[in-house]
Ligand code: HEM
């Protein structure tokens with residue numbers, strides 16, 4: 001731990017002039033977001049571990065007469081999710097520029113994007129071509145899509161509430177929150193990519 | 207290192223500052239203030255009292271079990287009641303007492319020890335407590351309505367699955383787990399962020415107190431371990447409620463999957479309890495020998511390596527299942543390896559005591575008791591890490607003896623910490639005389655209760671049996687164990703008397719009764735709502751012992767709003783300020799919403815859509831500032 005420098009304070013430190021709006025790891029909310037991302041990520045890791053653990057059980061995968069998953073709508077959804085990152089990159093840039101008017105506009109668009117993901121998520125369920133109570137394969141597939149789906153639902157609620165708040169009770173704090181929301185959005189969409197590959201492609205190709 | 211005179215740092219404007227801070231940080235008066243507080247000290251204390259209450263209830267369960275087992279063919283408790291009671295005992299002790307108690311101590315003391323005005327995310331903190339409380343009440347509501355879980359604290363399938371456990375008992379277990387894990391995860395994130403971003407200037411990472419390091423490691427472990435059990439209990443609940451097949455071999459599921467998921471959490475869980483206990487020991491050793499703990503860096507690395515190793519051990523709980531031979535050897539090796547960091551810690555403590563001038567106060571006696579009891583538990587632990595040995599004693603009372611030595615070993619530092627920090631919590635000293643009785647009875651009681659269980663295990667007594675026949679010859683040792691339990695109960699009785707007497711008429715505690723080194727002693731006992739009049743600036747590893755004559759402090763924080771200081775991650779250089787919201791009952795309402803949702807889910811899947819609406823309303827309410835807070839925040843940001 002020799003990289004730590006001792007600032008060697010010996011007199012009173014006046015912090016009165018320090019800023020109240022900072023971005024990224026300088027701000028405490030960023031760390032909280034990171035913490036909850038880690039927790040959610042771990043629950044998805046448990047799903048992946050369970051998926052492959054169950055795969056190793058005797059028998060074929062998907063078992064018996066279960067159909068292979070379809071890929072059309074899930075692929076559309078994944079492409080859409082990744083495309084929405086462009087919206088959030090815009091949101092993040094506007095937030096860093098403290099541009100309230102722009103942020104208000106683009107967050108409305110972001111909210112709409114998050115709403116569009118919900119029916120697409122329903123298609124993701126249907127594309128599994130199995131029910132949750134048919135067999136263990138169906139159970140873990142539904143669970144994975146469902147847990148990630150709960151992130152999509154929460155994100156829709158959060159983004160919409162946040163957008164309204166920004167129109168009615170804006171504070172500077174919201175610029176920081178918007179940039180954290182963008183970080184969370186990237187995470188939420190990108191983490192779906194390996195899950196999408198696992199659920200819709202791996203039983204076909206492995 | 208010389209102990210300088212304790213107490214707060216003073217500045218000319220103290221009185222005015224103090225008054226305004228009090229107005230800003232005080233809770234609303236009365237019951238509404240109690241419900242709406244976001245003060246980490248009030249919530250932390252409440253958390254501790256709740257966890258301790260459930261320790262007493264868990265102990266009551268244990269007492270009932272020991273009464274039942276005290277003689278052969280006893281009919282005090284029937285098999286069904288016994289099953290519920292041992293399951294609720296284990297579940298209470300692990301999920302409602304040990305882990306939440308450590309989190310509670312962390313939530314109270316970590317912010318003070320790093321010199322923060324409040325914990326990070328104070329409203330989340332309140333929310334976490336209420337969710338935890340709902341989980342506690344759910345478990346005991348189950349027990350009192352004859353719906354107490356009865357498949358053991360690890361709730362193995364298929365016993366706990368839909369086929370063999372109809373009714374709601376296992377669902378009560380699963381939802382209790384959900385609530386306590388949500389609370390635990392919230393506490394972990396708060397502690398991490400408080401340590402990372404709210405440290406007083408000058409407290410670089412290589413200067414944070416060892417207890418704070420231990421809480422940091424424990425919190426990271428929580429974040430990586432608890433999602434496993436949370437997911438597993440979700441899988442179990444969905445097998446039971448909506449007909450999934452995770453653990454059903456007939457439809458491609460697997461019962462051993464449960465064991466893997468459970469123990470991938472369950473083993474780290476033991477370290478989640480043990481690591482903070484080591485942090486407490488370090489704090490106590492340093493305070494009562496008046497020395498910085500020998501080998502600071504080694505101690506920190508020991509905690510961190512325990513944190514990592516703990517994730518590589520889970521299979522040792524499954525040696526008697528069909529795990530492959532090679533796997534078993536690997537897990538035997540890792541299980542034995544974990545003795546290394548623990549050994550380092552013990553040597554560093556002994557070196558500190560050796561080099562220092564120990565003061566044999568009650569708190570310090572508990573440290574010595576810890577070393578003896580914990581080492582005994584560690585020795586039997588190394589024994590059962592060996593597969594052939596474990597195969598013999600698996601599911602016998604040898605295991606019960608082993609894990610109680612380890613877990614009760616971790617209880618010693620907790621009691622020590624109670625004597626150490628009680629003055630800070632209440633402004634009163636505990637009686638040393640009663641404390642010595644408490645210690646002696648507890649130490650004797652633990653050994654008399656649990657040492658004979660090793661032999662019962664060798665003699666073949668299985669765990670989780672509600673009775674045994676006289677011909678087994680297990681009667682005598684069981685009677686001894688039950689007598690020991692009476693001694694433990696009386697020791698806890700002495701403790702309660704001590705606490706109540708002290709609250710009524712104990713000697714008033716000064717700010718720093720032990721002349722200890724960390725920052726919680728640099729403020730009044732009990733601390734005011736705003737924690738410190740002036741946030742201290744830290745000049746060395748032992749914050750109070752290493753102070754210069756100037757005693758520099760932080761100035762310039764607003765006193766008319768809840769202004770907090772944010773510092774950099776490694777060096778703790780002041781970097782920005784953060785507005786802390788005003789107290790509110792919204793966290794309580796949100797917790798009730800979540801509580802209703804999860805409890806409804808035990809009965810119908812419609813709980814989910816209904817719950818989503820509740821969550822939506824909760825989220826809007828949470829995010830939406832009332833007029834006054836809004837005005838305050840805008841003014842704070844300089845946009846009046
Ligand atoms: C205070 C004195 C205590 C006594 C007399 C006691 C006694 C017992 C007894 C008799 C059993 C049941 C053994 C069986 O039937 O298989 C048991 C199980 C257990 N105890 Fe304790 N115990 C005590 C404290 C604790 C503490 C402090 C903890 C944890 C922090 C703890 C954790 C457990 C666990 C996890 C189980 C396993 C439950 C199960 O099999 O599902 N106990 N204890």
Ligand SMILES: [Cu+2]
Pocket residue numbers: 472473476519520522523
């Ligand atoms: Cu273990």
